[in-house]
Amino acid sequence: MAGRRAVRWHIGVFLAPAVLVYTAIMIVPLLGTLNLSLFARGEEGRVFVGLANFATLFGDPRWSGAFWNALGNNAWFFLIHMLVQNPVGVALAALLSSPRLRMAAFYRTAIFIPTILSFVIVGFVWKLILSPIWGIAPGMLDGIGLRSLFAPWLGREEYALTTLALISVWQFVGIPMMLIYAALLSIPDEVIEAAEIDGITGWSQFRKIKLPLILPAIGIISILTFVGNFNAFDLLYVSQGALAGPDFSTDILGTFLYRTFFGFQLQLGDPHMGAAIATAMFGIILLGVCVYLFGIQRRLRRYQF
Amino acid sequence: MSLARRSLARSIAAHAVLITYTVIALFPVFVIVVNSVKSRRAIFADPLAWPTAETFDPVGYQTVLRQGDFLLYFQNSMIVTVASLFFVLLFGAMAAFALSEYRFRGNSLMGLYLALGIMIPIRLGTVVILQMMVASGLVNTLTALVLVYTAQGLPLAVFILSEFMRGVSDDLKNAGRIDGLSEYAIFFRLVLPLVRPAMATVAVFTMIPIWNDLWFPLILAPSEATKTITLGSQVFIGQFVTNWNAVLAALSLAILPVLVMYLIFSRQLIRGITAGAVK
Numbered sequence: 001m002a003g004r005r006a007v008r009w010h011i012g013v014f015l016a017p018a019v020l021v022y023t024a025i026m027i028v029p030l031l032g033t034l035n036l037s038l039f040a041r042g043e044e045g046r047v048f049v050g051l052a053n054f055a056t057l058f059g060d061p062r063w064s065g066a067f068w069n070a071l072g073n074n075a076w077f078f079l080i081h082m083l084v085q086n087p088v089g090v091a092l093a094a095l096l097s098s099p100r101l102r103m104a105a106f107y108r109t110a111i112f113i114p115t116i117l118s119f120v121i122v123g124f125v126w127k128l129i130l131s132p133i134w135g136i137a138p139g140m141l142d143g144i145g146l147r148s149l150f151a152p153w154l155g156r157e158e159y160a161l162t163t164l165a166l167i168s169v170w171q172f173v174g175i176p177m178m179l180i181y182a183a184l185l186s187i188p189d190e191v192i193e194a195a196e197i198d199g200i201t202g203w204s205q206f207r208k209i210k211l212p213l214i215l216p217a218i219g220i221i222s223i224l225t226f227v228g229n230f231n232a233f234d235l236l237y238v239s240q241g242a243l244a245g246p247d248f249s250t251d252i253l254g255t256f257l258y259r260t261f262f263g264f265q266l267q268l269g270d271p272h273m274g275a276a277i278a279t280a281m282f283g284i285i286l287l288g289v290c291v292y293l294f295g296i297q298r299r300l301r302r303y304q305f
Numbered sequence: 306m307s308l309a310r311r312s313l314a315r316s317i318a319a320h321a322v323l324i325t326y327t328v329i330a331l332f333p334v335f336v337i338v339v340n341s342v343k344s345r346r347a348i349f350a351d352p353l354a355w356p357t358a359e360t361f362d363p364v365g366y367q368t369v370l371r372q373g374d375f376l377l378y379f380q381n382s383m384i385v386t387v388a389s390l391f392f393v394l395l396f397g398a399m400a401a402f403a404l405s406e407y408r409f410r411g412n413s414l415m416g417l418y419l420a421l422g423i424m425i426p427i428r429l430g431t432v433v434i435l436q437m438m439v440a441s442g443l444v445n446t447l448t449a450l451v452l453v454y455t456a457q458g459l460p461l462a463v464f465i466l467s468e469f470m471r472g473v474s475d476d477l478k479n480a481g482r483i484d485g486l487s488e489y490a491i492f493f494r495l496v497l498p499l500v501r502p503a504m505a506t507v508a509v510f511t512m513i514p515i516w517n518d519l520w521f522p523l524i525l526a527p528s529e530a531t532k533t534i535t536l537g538s539q540v541f542i543g544q545f546v547t548n549w550n551a552v553l554a555a556l557s558l559a560i561l562p563v564l565v566m567y568l569i570f571s572r573q574l575i576r577g578i579t580a581g582a583v584k
Binding site for chain 1: 316322327333353395397399400409422428431433435447452488492509519520542556563564567568
């Protein structure tokens with residue numbers, strides 16, 4: 001035997017900075033939070049209560065109503081993104097990637113612009129536009145004779161969440177568009193040429209040739225949307241406040257966590273219940289990611305060019 | 306119908322759809338910027354009109370520039386974003402290279418460990434992060450923000466970059482090794498230039514949430530000297546909710562820098578994407 005291979009120090013050197021920063025600033029605080037969820041405030045400092053906080057969260061009527069409401073709202077928020085944002089993003093990318101399209105760079109840049117704006121701006125801008133006081137939205141609907149359709153969408157329980165989800169879709173449609181666009185561009189010309197020689201063009205070319213090739217990208221976008229939506233907080237907080245009005249109809253897990261963790265007008269902050277909610281959110285997200293990794297990604301063939 | 310005419314019709318339809326969507330995307334920005342230079346009366350009377358000589362009134366900007374310290378906020382945001390981006394790209398690419406290039410014990414476990422962070426909102430650890438920053442005296446410094454954003458950006462960077470690095474030809478790297486290049490030289494001189502398009506993509510997706518973040522500046526660095534532009538404009542909008550001129554001007558000023566930055570950056574991004582695809 002020629003002896004063992006030398007220790008490959010370079011692997012450690014390459015990995016160390018990322019692993020150290022990531023562990024210290026992300027993993028350690030996260031574990032600290034999970035740890036907090038197992039305690040409660042006692043007479044003298046905190047006491048270990050095991051899983052009692054979770055029993056309270058899922059079962060105690062004072063908490064469970066708010067929790068299931070937030071979870072249901074969050075699911076609806078996600079559904080709208082999947083049904084509107086991602087198909088629109090794919091369609092825009094497909095149009096943009098058609099060869100010989102003029103001004104493609106302009107469209108791409110313009111459509112991506114909302115994505116770069118902060119939630120502070122987006123929430124406030126749409127509140128102004130949709131507000132009955134300023135009257136841009138009612139004025140425009142008046143212009144096309146549909147004034148009667150106007151309602152203070154952000155102020156009505158039945159519309160507020162959907163309106164906010166659509167605002168979020170408006171903001172983030174650029175991300176699926178860009179990712180799908182890049183995936184479409186990376187399809188080699190030979191594949192497209194072969195399809196064209198066989199007389200497959202237009203819509204059927206997209207459906208039969210391109211779509212299967214970009215499925216892995218669509219899968220990644222779906223899971224990113226899921227994770228993003230179940231972490232969402234800012235837009236709802238900026239436009240509806242910590243109470244997620246009207247009457248908690250726009251409350252999602254992020255705002256529920258914030259209220260519980262830091263408190264608000266009507267209650268004191270409770271880090272332990274907050275940590276329990278954070279842990280529940282973590283579990284939900286973990287579940288979604290596992291479904292994606294083991295249920296969906298495994299079935300998507302990777303095409304190597 | 307001839308092929309040429311069909312493709313003309315199709316291209317007109319494509320432009321119609323894209324123009325419609327572009328208008329939808331830009332409309333709110335247009336409304337804000339146009340109204341920010343109009344008088345209060347004109348803002349309400351005709352919000353969709355261009356400013357004219359009569360309705361032009363920069364009073365909003367005067368208020369904002371007198372009160373706020375937008376240049377300092379902008380500088381803070383710039384420092385934080387650029388520094389975090391640099392560390393995310395450098396450390397992320399290094400880790401991605403180690404994971405995609407070498408087989409070693411615990412390789413896929415390490416990959417999974419780093420990828421976990423994609424789905425963990427770093428915010429869930431805020432209380433503990435705040436305690437750590439207080440303990441190390443980093444509260445109200447930009448360093449605290451850079452550290453948090455570097456940790457936040459790394460997982461996605463590692464994930465995307467290692468996908469791309471798997472695509473770099475082994476023959477090229479092995480040719481480099483035969484020519485006596487060290488592993489570091491292979492990484493910096495052969496692999497990094499080849500994954501530049503992916504780096505640009507990662508950069509855009511890392512930069513946006515950092516620039517726009519409200520949460521961590523509010524908690525870790527709320528002092529006047531370390532405020533970022535997002536926090537600064539949020540505080541300002543909160544104070545002047547009834548002064549529409551000032552609010553619209555503040556919104557425009559908050560949009561402007563990130564818009565300019567994106568327009569500069571997007572060329573890079575688009576060149577990156579297309580270069581990667583054409584090769």
